[in-house]
Amino acid sequence: MIYREAGQFKTSYASDQAIFAIPQDRWFVAVAALAAFVVPPLAATEYWLQAVLIPFLIYSLAAIGLNLLTGYAGQLSLGTGGFMAVGAYAAFKLTTAFPHVNVILVFLLSGLVAAGVGLVFGIPSLRIKGFYLAVATLASQFFLVWLFNKVPWFVNYASSGTITAPNRSVLGVIVTGPNATASVRYLTALALVVVGALAAKNLVRGRVGRSWMAIRDRDIAAEIIGVRPLRTKLLAFGISSFYCGVAGAELVFLYFGSAETLAFDITLSFLVLFMVIIGGLGSILGSFLGAAFIVLVPIFLTNAPQAVGLHLPVALQKQFELMVFGGLIIFFLIVEPRGLARLWQIVKEKLRLWPFPH
Amino acid sequence: MSLKTLLGGALAVALVAGPMAAEVRAQPKEMFIPLLVYRTGPYAPSGIPIANGFVDYFTLLNERDGGINGVKLAWEECETQYKTDLGVECYEKLKGKGPTGAALVNPYSTGITYQLIPKAPVDKVPVFSMGYGMAAAADGRWFPWVFSFPTTYWSQASAVIRYIAQQDGGVDKLRGKKIVHIYHNSPYGKEANPTLETLARQMGFELTLLAVDHPGQEQGATWLQVRRINPDWIFMSGWGVMNQVAIKEAASKGLKMDHFIGNWWSANESDVVPAGDGAKGYKGATFHAPGTGFKVHADLFKFVYDKGKGGGKKDAVGEALYNRGVVNAMLSAEAIRTAMTRYGNKPLTGEQVRWGMENLNLTEARLEQMGMKGFTHPIKVTCEDHEGNGPVLIQQWDGKKWTIVSDWIPPMRDVVRAKIETAAVEEGKKAGYTERDCAKEK
Numbered sequence: 001m002i003y004r005e006a007g008q009f010k011t012s013y014a015s016d017q018a019i020f021a022i023p024q025d026r027w028f029v030a031v032a033a034l035a036a037f038v039v040p041p042l043a044a045t046e047y048w049l050q051a052v053l054i055p056f057l058i059y060s061l062a063a064i065g066l067n068l069l070t071g072y073a074g075q076l077s078l079g080t081g082g083f084m085a086v087g088a089y090a091a092f093k094l095t096t097a098f099p100h101v102n103v104i105l106v107f108l109l110s111g112l113v114a115a116g117v118g119l120v121f122g123i124p125s126l127r128i129k130g131f132y133l134a135v136a137t138l139a140s141q142f143f144l145v146w147l148f149n150k151v152p153w154f155v156n157y158a159s160s161g162t163i164t165a166p167n168r169s170v171l172g173v174i175v176t177g178p179n180a181t182a183s184v185r186y187l188t189a190l191a192l193v194v195v196g197a198l199a200a201k202n203l204v205r206g207r208v209g210r211s212w213m214a215i216r217d218r219d220i221a222a223e224i225i226g227v228r229p230l231r232t233k234l235l236a237f238g239i240s241s242f243y244c245g246v247a248g249a250e251l252v253f254l255y256f257g258s259a260e261t262l263a264f265d266i267t268l269s270f271l272v273l274f275m276v277i278i279g280g281l282g283s284i285l286g287s288f289l290g291a292a293f294i295v296l297v298p299i300f301l302t303n304a305p306q307a308v309g310l311h312l313p314v315a316l317q318k319q320f321e322l323m324v325f326g327g328l329i330i331f332f333l334i335v336e337p338r339g340l341a342r343l344w345q346i347v348k349e350k351l352r353l354w355p356f357p358h
Numbered sequence: 359m360s361l362k363t364l365l366g367g368a369l370a371v372a373l374v375a376g377p378m379a380a381e382v383r384a385q386p387k388e389m390f391i392p393l394l395v396y397r398t399g400p401y402a403p404s405g406i407p408i409a410n411g412f413v414d415y416f417t418l419l420n421e422r423d424g425g426i427n428g429v430k431l432a433w434e435e436c437e438t439q440y441k442t443d444l445g446v447e448c449y450e451k452l453k454g455k456g457p458t459g460a461a462l463v464n465p466y467s468t469g470i471t472y473q474l475i476p477k478a479p480v481d482k483v484p485v486f487s488m489g490y491g492m493a494a495a496a497d498g499r500w501f502p503w504v505f506s507f508p509t510t511y512w513s514q515a516s517a518v519i520r521y522i523a524q525q526d527g528g529v530d531k532l533r534g535k536k537i538v539h540i541y542h543n544s545p546y547g548k549e550a551n552p553t554l555e556t557l558a559r560q561m562g563f564e565l566t567l568l569a570v571d572h573p574g575q576e577q578g579a580t581w582l583q584v585r586r587i588n589p590d591w592i593f594m595s596g597w598g599v600m601n602q603v604a605i606k607e608a609a610s611k612g613l614k615m616d617h618f619i620g621n622w623w624s625a626n627e628s629d630v631v632p633a634g635d636g637a638k639g640y641k642g643a644t645f646h647a648p649g650t651g652f653k654v655h656a657d658l659f660k661f662v663y664d665k666g667k668g669g670g671k672k673d674a675v676g677e678a679l680y681n682r683g684v685v686n687a688m689l690s691a692e693a694i695r696t697a698m699t700r701y702g703n704k705p706l707t708g709e710q711v712r713w714g715m716e717n718l719n720l721t722e723a724r725l726e727q728m729g730m731k732g733f734t735h736p737i738k739v740t741c742e743d744h745e746g747n748g749p750v751l752i753q754q755w756d757g758k759k760w761t762i763v764s765d766w767i768p769p770m771r772d773v774v775r776a777k778i779e780t781a782a783v784e785e786g787k788k789a790g791y792t793e794r795d796c797a798k799e800k
Binding site for chain 1: 395397398402406435436437439442443446450451454469472473476477479480492543544545548549551552569571572781788789790
C-alpha cells in the first residue's frame, strides 16, 4: 500500500536510470541520510558515537572497498588489513610532514597511496584466480604489516612503534586528535562514507562496474566481448584499495587515536571479508548491513545478559558471545546465502504487495 | 509472517537495542573503578591472575574495612582480550559510571595505555599503568594524568643490566658480553629497547634485539638465531602465550636457564609450568615478593575466599601475577586514600584521585599496617616523578615455586631519568602539551 509502484511511469531515460527509481526509496534514503547527519550528534551519548557509530561508519567504508573488489569484480582478497594499514601510515606520514594540509585532503591522498600499493599487489590477479588469489593477497597483508613494524621511518622513529593522530582542524574545527569531539569525528566519518557510497554506487552502475561484473561472471567471455582484463582487474584493485586506505586512515585518526601494526593484522582482513559476505556480495547496501552486523551484534551480545539482570563472569560472557555470534553467522549464511542485502530485497518485494499478497 | 521477515525484524531490534543495554546503573556513596581485563584470548594466561588479584583486594577492602574510609568500592569488569579496539570500547562504556565517574583506569595493556593517554586530560580520568605503558609519561611535568609507579620498563631494563653486572663481577666485566633481548613485537615489547641500546653503548656489551610477532606461538626461527649468537645473557619482554613458548624453546635448545631473565610480565607460574623441569633456574624481574606468606594473604583467605567471594581458585592466590594484581589494587586504593585526606571521605572524581596519586607517599610503616611488610617497596610519587624510580627484585623458578634471589636492585637513575625527561619533552610536544611548573602545585 505504502510502497506501491503502480501508476508510476518513467517518461525519461534519466528517471528510468536513477539510483533510486521509486520515489518512496528516494524519500526514505534522503530522510535517513538527513537523520544520520542531525540526530546522533544531538542525541547520542559519547559511548554511542565513539564505540558504536564511528567504527560502524569506518568499517562500512572498508566493506564497500572490499565489496567493489570481491563482490563486483570477483577478485577474492585477504589483503584488506594491509591496504588499510597503508592508508593509516600514509596519512600519519603526510600529516606530520605537512601539518598545514587539510586533514580531509590527507585522507584522500593516503587513499591514493593505498591505491598505488593495491595496484602493485593486484598484478598477480592476472594469472592467479579464486582461492589462489586469496593466498597471494595474503602475502600483501603479511608483508605490509611486517614492513610497518620493521622500518622505523614509518612511525617517525617513535621507540614504541605507534602512530598517534595529532590535533588537526578543518575550517577552525578540530577534526582529529584527542581534542576532537566525538560528534565532529562522527560527522567527518559520515560525510566521507556518504560521498564514498554514492561514488561507489554510481561506479558499479556504469561502464566500469559492468566490466567488473563481466570479469566476475566469466572472465574469458568478458575478454572476448572486449573487456580488457589487465585494466579492469587492476582498476578494481586500485579503487578498492583507495576505499580501504581512506578507511584505514579514518580508523586511526577518527576512531583509535593511536595505533600499532597489530590493529591491522589478519583478523581485520577477515573481519571486513565477513562483513562483505554476510552483508551481501555485490551490494553497496550489503556493505552497510554487514558492517552493522559485525560491529553491533557483539556489543549487543556483551550487554544483553546484563540488561536482563543476568550477571555472568566476563570470561564466560565473552565465550558465550563468541559462540552465539559464530552460530548466528552460520545461521544467516544457511538461511540466506546471498546476504542481508537479499533479506532486505525480499522485505521490499513483500512490501510491494502488502497488504494484499495475492 | 515468514521466517525471513521475522529474522530481519529480530536482527534490527538486536542491532539497535545492543548498545542501549550498556547504559549505566549508578549507586550512591560508592567509588567506581573500571577494570579492563582479559580472561579470554591468547593473553588470558597472564590476564586471569592479575584480574583476580585486583578484584580480590578490592573485595577484601569492602568486606574487612567497609571500603576506603567508609566509601565502598564498586567496579565492573570489561573483557578486552588485550585488543586495543575492545579496550577503547570498554573505556568509553565505563568511564562515566558511578556517581563520580571512573576514579582511575588501569588499562593492563601498553597498547590500550597509548590509546588512553591522550584521552585522560580530556575525560579527567587518571591513567594508572603500573610498571607498563609509555615510559616517557613518567615525567609528571609533561604528563600530569599518567602514572607508572612503582617503576617503568626503562628502569627495569637498567636494573636487570645492573643485576647481570653484579652476577658477572662488576660493570667493567660487561664489556664484550653478548646480551640478547627477545621482545614482543608491539609497543610494549619495544619499550625497553632504547634504554638497552644506550646501556650497550656505555658499557660496551653486544646487544641483539630479536622481535617475536604477536601472539608468539611460533618462535623456532628466533631461537635458532639465539643459539647461533650463543649469548651470555638473555633478557625477555614477553607476554601471554609467547612466554611459555619461549621458555620451552630455550629449555629444549639447552640454553642456560639461570642466564635467562624475563621482565615482570614474563615471570608468572603459567609461563614456567608448561616447560616442566626445563624451566628450572629461569629468572624473572619483579617489584614484589611471590607466595602467600604475608598477612595480607591471610586476610584474603579469611575475608574473601572463606566467604566464597574469591575471584579465582584458592590455590592460585600467591602466583606472581596474582600478587601483582594485589599490589596494583593496593596502590590504587592508597592513592584514593591519599586524595581523601584533602577532599574528604566521600566518592571522589578522577581529578581528585589524580591529586592523590601525585602525592602518594607509601611508607614502610603503612606497608606494615596493611600486612605487606617486605611484600613490596615503599614509594614516593612527586609532581615531577610519576614513576617513583622503584627498585627491582630478581626471582628464580625452582621447579615448584618462585624464590627471591637478589636484594632490591636500584635502577640506574642517572641514565634512565635523563632519557625519560628528553623523551617526555619530545612526546609531550608531539601531543601539543605544555610543561607545567611543579613549584606552583601544592
